[in-house]
Amino acid sequence: MPDVVITEFMDEDAIRDSLSGFDVAYDPTLVDRPDDLRAALSGARALIVRNRTKVNAALLAAGPALRVVGRLGVGLDNIDQPACQARGITVIPATGANDVSVAEYVVATAMLLLRGAYGATADVAAGTWPRGRLMGREIAGKRLGLVGFGSIARETAQRAAALGMRVSAHDPFLPADHPAWAQPGGRVASLPLHDLVAEADVLSLHVPLTDATRGLIDARMIARLPKGAILINAARGGVVDEPAVAQALREGHLGGAALDVFDAEPLSAEAGAVFADCPNLILTPHIAGVTVESNVRVSRMIAKAVAEAL
Incomplete structure (x- = not known):
């Protein structure tokens, strides 16, 4: 045995x-x-x-x-x-x-979704030259909102600050005088959750799945995000209302989303159908922390x- x-x-x-x-x-x-x-x-x-x-x-x-x-x-x-x-x-x-792996996933995915130009290979190869519809956004100057500020979020904050992002976080379990708020790239602003969401150009989730966090990012919370904001979830799937994300993408309120985790894993074809025809969406199979x-x-x-x- x-x-x-x-x-x-x-x-x-x-x-x-x-x-x-x-x-x-x-x-x-x-x-x-x-x-x-x-x-x-x-x-x-x-x-x-x-x-x-x-x-x-x-x-x-x-x-x-x-x-x-x-x-x-x-x-x-x-x-x-x-x-x-x-x-x-x-x-x-x-x-x-795996802190570094997840942090790199978040920042790289944010850049990919903001820029929006990297899915044009087939069009360019076919000679259509679609420059007019591929004018994306820079990550520099954007506000990154981190829901949770544990070790992975802190690694993410350092990389985001190095790219010129302004960083805020919400973590009710981290005292205001905790040294983690003073990051090498500058002090991270501690905000109430509703204020954090309302200001975030990119919202990244870094919380465990608990009774308190299940369904935390629902349709009402997504509606608080600025129009065109990017949502990234590489934490736990049940934290996000997946149909609400799909609807916000189709309606154009969300400018993009990346989901690495899902309420039920592996994601079935039936459950994945909710994401059909969603623009600027990245789905990955719980791989953010695996390099x-x-x-x-x-x-x-x-x-x-x-x-x-x-």
Whole structure:
């Protein structure tokens, strides 16, 4: 029986280097084979997952010897933390390891959506030369509003400020005298949520999915955004009302949107139909925090932490 069960992809060098002293069952397809997953857990002391594996009470019951759950990422909404706590199971997220990847995704996507010229390849190759309709906007001077100001948002703020953006954030859990507000590129303005949204040329979400944040960005909140604003969600899908985003894009109130996360993942064709014919929309499959580099960092952090916990 394996000591460590890994249900989703991670860097194999990290497994070899940090978990070499343990019997490891590494199978990235286990997440899609629940019966095999439960069987693999029967004697395991550690479980390593990404976001698709639902670590609920039923799955935990299949692993009576479990002592630690490693999360290859930072969001913990797929892990029943009270159930783990009741069993004395330690939950370890990869805090900080993918901050840069998400921050780069947000800033690059904001630039892409503001400029609006990068989907013209077929037209240019066909000789239509569509300059008249491709006059986009610069990112310099725009106001970036960050909903949540944790470590990923702070990395985003630094990159945005370097490009000449003005940065504001809303985070009710961060005291006004916290040193994080004084960023290298200048002080980040702390604003109430409604004021932040009303001033944002680009609104980026950086909050976990909780009862308080579910549906936070709904039709009324989107209506508060300035006309032509860009909305980016690389946090958690349930924070945003997806049909409201689609409607605001079609009506022209939103100037663009990028959604990397969805209320139900993977996004089904039926659920994705709500986005049909939406202009200036980018949909990506929960990949903002996953790069070649971040995969190595996340994998090594969790492999080492799990080994130490065991």
